[in-house]
Amino acid sequence: MIVSVASGKGGTGKTLVATSLALSLSGDHKVQLLDCDVEEPNDHVFLRPEISGSEAVSMLVPRVDEARCTYCGKCAQVCAYNAIAVLGKHVLTFSELCHGCGACSYLCPEQAITEESRQIGVVEWGHSGSLGFVQGKLAVGEAMAPPVIRKVKGYGEKDGVVIIDVPPGTSCPVVEAVKGSHLCLLVTEPTPFGLNDLALAVETVRELDIPCAIVLNRAGVGDSKVEQYCGEQNIPILLTIPLDTEIARLYSRGVTLVEGMPLWKPRFLQLLAGIMDIVDEGTRSTKR
Ligand code: SF4
Ligand code: SF4
Missing domain, CATH: 3.30.70.20 (Alpha-Beta Plaits)
Structure with a gap:
């Protein structure tokens, strides 16, 4: 099963959710985390993986004689x-x-034009405990994230749970990272900006015909309009994370939520159960 973790804008807690979900499952399931946020991959800061290999990512560009x-x-x-x-x-x-x-x-x-190979980034892989880890890094000054994202996804295992940390926003790199997922988890916050960007992200995911569900982060910081929107759009909120200075402190120290506050592990396992219910329901209705 492939679960992508996305957000309409940066800074909503996407990395917090992707890393804690992956770590919560990794003891009992075969799990891989693919960091496709290739312009600014930071899952490694929290997971401190042992990197065992890498591969350059190149693309063909024209050379004129x-x-x-x-x-x-x-x-x-x-x-x-x-x-x-x-x-x-x-x-x-x-x-x-x-x-x-x-x-x-x-x-x-x-x-008069031949094509020459030009390196635009690198893919690295390894593991953090029993969690498989792959990340892409776009070279400084490069703009073409999709080929690097494709390469990262190429290292995704066919079995077990694959969690994809998606770049923020709703542009081409997001589409490249999300497509092929069984479900897209959208991480948002209850603010007017959060709602605006969530609505754009929902539109993008629906265009791709991928079911989505919500993680509401920093609950209590704003108003109830995100909940209202989710109700109207029939999008389930599978996990709510409150605005909490301790959670923010852990994040700023590079500590995942489930490692710093183990009481969150069962909540992330419950999140997986909610995801599986939606994916199973989708599979059943496709067969009908
Ligand atoms: S310069 Fe690049 S993008 Fe433009 S036509 Fe040639 S190969 Fe295609
Ligand atoms: S000859 Fe080829 S390289 Fe030169 S301008 Fe024409 S298309 Fe471009």
């Missing part, structure tokens, strides 16, 4: 990402904008 180029401009016309431009007798490439689609080299009438 100006000796063959006639400056016809076809490559620039076909590029949907403005990653190649023809200015007079010069062809400029902006490899950090390139999506590696290969259209420019395919369509160049002079075969």
Whole structure:
């Protein structure tokens, strides 16, 4: 079963939930945590995994042989990402904008474009106790998170529970990380910003046809509009975490909630039971 943990915005407690859920299950289940928040992976701060291997992530970008180029401009016309431009007798490439689609080299009438490999990040794997761990790191200055996320997900096991820590927001990297999940857990907080970003995240997940459920973090900090919204949208709130200075203190020290306050472990196990009920119900209704 694949469970992604996402949030419409950063700082809502996504890492807190992903790491504590993974650790709570890891004693009794085969569990893997994939940190797909590749621009700022920080699950390792809390899990302190032993890293046993790594692999570079590269993508193909164009290289222009100006000796063959006639400056016809076809490559620039076909590029949907403005990653190649023809200015007079010069062809400029902006490899950090390139999506590696290969259209420019395919369509160049002079075969003046070849593709070269360019490293954009790295994937590392290892374990923290019995918990399997994989993380992706996008290289500084790079913009193309999806290929790194795809590579991280490629290391996901086919059996057991796979928990994916998704980048914040609702853009392409989020879609890449969430797709293929059996359920997406959306972590939010009861504030107007939290509600606004939650609604966007719900829209994204529904577009992907993936069921979602809510973890309400910092309950008590704002109003009841998130609960109201979840009721109206028929989205279950599976776990509520109160606004608590002790929880914040543990987080700031890099200690997971279930390690710092073991009374939370049964609550995370209950969260898993709620997730499984929703996934099972979805499977049953698909078969009907
Ligand atoms: S399509 Fe080929 S020949 Fe035309 S400008 Fe681009 S690199 Fe040069
Ligand atoms: S490979 Fe695709 S994205 Fe990259 S420069 Fe060529 S056309 Fe643009």
